[in-house]
Amino acid sequence: MRVLVTGAAGFIGFHTCMALLERGDEVVGFDAFTPYYDPALKERRFAQLEGRRGFRGLRGGLLDPAALRAAFEALGAGPGTRVCHLAAQAGVRHSILHPEEFLQDNVVGFGRVIELCK
DSSP, X not given: OEEXXXXXXXXXXXXXXXXXXXXXXXXXXXXXXXXXXXXXXXHHHHHHHHTSTTEEEEEOOTTOHHHHHHHHHHHOOSTTEEEEEOOOOOOHHHHHHOHHHHHIIIIIHHHHHXXXXX
């Protein structure tokens, strides 16, 4: 199976990618490396993934149409392709202090993923 994992450098995304690779799937990992969590930690996780057979890492955000389209193109289309959408702007406090950013990342970004899934 081929799987696009958004949010691949985050905690859940990283472990999801590792599990998929362990079972023999091909994984396209996509992440924006936003600074909400420690970017150095995300870089270390991504480096571990990039060292694994079957992994292709791409950097970009959900709000960048060209980057997101490139991730879907790297995945390919057809039977055996899946999308595991884990990218999100986390944090309740952040959503209260920056509601527009939260809506753009989580709602508009999700909408773009769904549109490309069609």
